[in-house]
Amino acid sequence: MHTGQCLCGQVTFTIDAEPLGARACWCRDCQRIASGSATINVLFPEVAVVYTGEIGTIAMTADSGNTVERGFCPQCGAQLYSKTVEPAGMPMRVRAGTLDDPELMAPQSLIWVESAPSWAPLDFKIPHFEQGPDSTRINGDVQ
Amino acid sequence: MTAPYQGHCSCGAVSLEITSEPLWVRQCWCRQCRRIAASGPTNNALFMTDAMTVTGDVAWWDYEAASGNRIAHGFCATCGTQMFGRNAARDGAWVVRLGVLDDAGDLAPKSAIWTSEAPDWATIDPDLEQFEHQPPLPPRKD
Numbered sequence: 001m002h003t004g005q006c007l008c009g010q011v012t013f014t015i016d017a018e019p020l021g022a023r024a025c026w027c028r029d030c031q032r033i034a035s036g037s038a039t040i041n042v043l044f045p046e047v048a049v050v051y052t053g054e055i056g057t058i059a060m061t062a063d064s065g066n067t068v069e070r071g072f073c074p075q076c077g078a079q080l081y082s083k084t085v086e087p088a089g090m091p092m093r094v095r096a097g098t099l100d101d102p103e104l105m106a107p108q109s110l111i112w113v114e115s116a117p118s119w120a121p122l123d124f125k126i127p128h129f130e131q132g133p134d135s136t137r138i139n140g141d142v143q
Numbered sequence: 144m145t146a147p148y149q150g151h152c153s154c155g156a157v158s159l160e161i162t163s164e165p166l167w168v169r170q171c172w173c174r175q176c177r178r179i180a181a182s183g184p185t186n187n188a189l190f191m192t193d194a195m196t197v198t199g200d201v202a203w204w205d206y207e208a209a210s211g212n213r214i215a216h217g218f219c220a221t222c223g224t225q226m227f228g229r230n231a232a233r234d235g236a237w238v239v240r241l242g243v244l245d246d247a248g249d250l251a252p253k254s255a256i257w258t259s260e261a262p263d264w265a266t267i268d269p270d271l272e273q274f275e276h277q278p279p280l281p282p283r284k285d
Contacts, residue, residue, distance in 0.1 A: 007178040007216075008204060032153045033224050035176070036186030036241030058154055058222040070153075072223025076204040077216055079181040079223060097177035106264035119251035121266040 004099040006078035010053045013080075013098075017048035020091050022105040023133070026120065027063045027112035033070070033079050038116070041093035042105050046083055049092055055080065063112065064132045066090075113138065146194075150244040152224035157199030159226070159239070165190050166236065168250050172265065173209050173257035179216060180225050180240070184261070186252050187228060187238035195237065201226065209257065210277035232280060254278070 002015040024038040031037065056074040061067055067086040072079050080098055084090040096102050109127040116122065128139040151158040165188035177183035205215035208230075217227030217237075228238040241247050254272040261267065 005178075007175055008206070029153055030181065031242040033222075034181040034242055035183070035225055036247070037170075037180065037182075037184055040182030056221075056223055060153070070222070072218075074202070074220070074223070076179065077202065077218030077223045077225055078179040079225070095181040097180065097182035102174075102177055102182065103262045103264075106262070117247070117251065119268070121268040123264070123266045 002099060002101065002104060004094070006053075006073035006076050006080060006098060008073065008076035008078070010075045011051060011055060011073045011078070011080060012053060013049060013051045013094075015044050015049050015094070017044050019043060019105045020045065022096065022107050023109045023111055024107040025111050026116035028115045029060070029063065030112070031115070031117075036117070038110070038120075039079070039082075039093075040096040040107055041082065042096050042099065043091035044094055046092040049081070049094060051080070059085065063115075109133065111135075145248060148244050148247070150226075150239070152199075152219035152222055152226060152243060154219065154222035154224070156221040157197065157201055157219045157224070157226060159195060159197045159243070161190050161195050161239065163191055163194035165239075165250065167254075168241065168252050169254040169256055170252040170271075171256050172261040172267075174260050175206070175208060175214075176257075177260070179218075184255070184265075185225070185228075186241035188241055188244075188247075188250055189233070189236050189238050191236050193235065195239075197227075203229075205229075209260075212277075 005012045020043040030039040082093040148161045168188045170184040172184045176185040200220040202220040208214040213231040215229040256274045259275040
């Protein structure tokens with residue numbers, strides 16, 4: 001069982017599953033909510049993640065074209081998660097920083113690298129994708 | 144790209160304009176920043192507030208930071224985008240989260256602080272000046 005919370009503690013959560021993966025997203029909208037960094041996201045089956053407390057949500061169309069719901073704590077503004085409403089069935093992205101063990105899983109790939117700022121220190125030991133995880137891979141044969 | 148800078152939160156409910164250049168830009172790996180900002184680091188530009196115009200509903204949360212300073216985070220009440228940071232030790236200046244600027248131009252972090260709390264897999268530009276904890280405040284001019 002993994003646990004986590006927002007900064008102020010108003011929202012807590014448990015996750016009764018192991019991560020399906022982890023990745024960093026440099027899309028422009030993630031940079032906006034992540035104070036200029038990539039969001040670092042640990043992926044879990046949505047049914048395994050249980051939040052307690054009041055959560056603010058906002059729906060948006062992501063750069064991928066998918067309809068996404070983002071959750072945040074309305075008291076401290078901590079970014080909590082992103083989940084894809086349409087198409088359904090995709091893993092939920094839990095912001096790694098909200099996990100009590102934020103190092104549970106290191107990012108395995110970088111996505112939307114085409115919109116990363118020029119100064120971003122990208123880790124070339126892991127795969128880079130121009131856009132989403134199914135887009136063109138741009139850093140060779142690293143697995 | 145130089146001042147004026149424009150910016151907004153993710154949903155557009157809060158917007159800002161800044162008519163001066165920042166005093167500094169640096170990134171922070173502290174645990175609190177990583178909790179609020181989708182895992183961090185936060186990248187922060189310190190601007191004088193008298194050069195800043197903010198429109199829209201900003202919510203604030205304040206707490207005692209790892210540095211011991213009283214810190215307040217300002218975020219969009221509608222979408223939660225982290226936008227501002229106030230520090231009781233810095234009169235008349237707020238940090239603006241770099242991601243909310245529509246075009247940050249040449250603004251980029253020049254130092255990294257609280258690197259002691261960065262994850263093992265963090266990539267930190269070796270050219271940045273690095274501090275394991277909070278850097279000392281510069282001497283006051285008054």
